[in-house]
Amino acid sequence: MEYDAVIIGAGMSGLAAGIRLAMFDKRVVILERHYVWGGLNSFYQFKGRQLDVGLHAMTNYVPRGAKGKPLTRLLKQLRLRHEQLDLHEQSFSLISFPSAKLRFDNDFENLRGEVRRAFPREIDGFDALTREIVAFNELDLDAPQISAREVVRRHIRESLLEDMLFCPLMFYGSAREHDMDWDQFVVMFKSIYIEGFARPQAGVRHVLSLLTNRYRELGGELRLRAGVKRILTRENEAVGVELESGEIIEADHVLSSAGLVETNKLVNGERGIGVPSMSGHRPEADATGKLSFTETISVLDAPPKTDATIIFFSNRDRFEYRCPDKLCDVDSGVICMPQNFKLPKPIDPLVRITNIANYAKWTALERGDGSSEVLIPSEWKVSGIRSQVSGNGKAIPETRYPIPDTSKTDTYTQAKQNFYERSVAAVTPAHLPDFRSNVQLVDMFTPRTITHFTGHEGGAVYGSPRKSRTGETGIKGLTIMGTDQGFLGIIGAALSGISMANRWVLKESTVSEPIA
């Protein structure tokens, strides 16, 4: 065999798995379809700005030396020191609903205090829920799947509090509409409320360069623009992959972060999930995730007057986490202001807004050949009071970027423009002081962009609601990892890659391979 293992996808799980395998002298290659690594969490340069996409925050923040926590486990497995991640904590985050607001930060007691203040009759239930969460072992891959809503309702009576607690956890990881699997709720509750948010000074590119450098130092091979066309099997055993180019790569193990549905299609062709080959996964007509998102990025010349790092909002007290009937549901979402992490060096102030979007509607729009750039509406410039330009806000001369020919604008571009403006209008001033007169630069991602960059069907950021917890696919030597293995968030995805590499490649070799 050419390689001990082929890894599909250079996202967090692929890179982490690659590091583990290269560390123990496995011949390993990571194949990435795109020309840049990172997958769901990536970065790009836009009009001279370094921007991140995907990552708002690293979840699971714990200080150095915290025992038995996912972050500590990740650092040890990749042999990194805590300080190498260069993490800086959030100031605070907010769950903002019409009838109540809850603040939380990296000290769980503060969230508890907020629940007691806003929902005094629910505090005993909240404490009981917390105890059940702390006691639950989310790493037990064989735990039965139960509804998180059902468990939470045993402790919390007010639907408003229930929805408020679910809101950030769903936005940061749920592939399921309206509900979550209990084990995933536990993973997210611990990673967001009990642990917390932090960010490297340089954002996601810092984490990714740390991982890619480590992988390459260890002798791992990373191939970009190397899309996999087919996973090759012989007698129900994976034997390698065929690339889009027709090249065949042989390997004993194939670790796929492409997603459950997508991986199945790589094995079985377009007929996909209905084909009864992935044993343990009963054929399901619609295993493709329904949750896709738009994200708008507004670069500002001065920050909005708030210290909140992340705001999870809903303009309805009943929080709706589901695929909207229209292109985009602007009445709930996540607002991230990375400048409000406690960073040692100031960064360009910006507001990122994430909303749930309808993949089918976005992809049905006609897309022209030209730019689909979103423009800053001219009335934003004249209306409103222009805030003072802060020291770090670098104003961009408007003349530098010529306005595109709008007569050729297609319906896709019109929809982007329309929903950009609506998504901003929906958060100001209810959740955030109006920042429209400060906008210097705009960019926007749609479900179409997500599928283009991640290969996830349906633009499903969090993959399929169906997870393969043990990574097994029914095909020997083919393992699922990443989002569809069920560990969520950046740290979760990386731990997924690590644990699947350990369990299916490294552990096997310590047991069965005799020493020469």
Add this chain to the structure above:
Amino acid sequence: MNDAEIKQAIIDIISDIAPDEDTSNLKPDVRLREQMDLDSMDFLDIVMELRKRYGVNVPDTDYMQLATLDSCVNYLRGKLVSKTAKV
């Protein structure tokens, strides 16, 4: 390798696995797990490093022999041959 060298070899491996841990004052007769944040994944790493560095194979059933530094030395005595000695 003599006992002191075996002990040092184990400490070196732990220092590489857990760079945030202080390994300078480990008690030889106290379980490693009680002195540091080590879980089963880390013990798998110790086993794999032993194999990678010294060619010694520790089967699953012997993992408990690695509980303390002293028990590591007892278990590995005669099994570890340093790479320089091999040449």
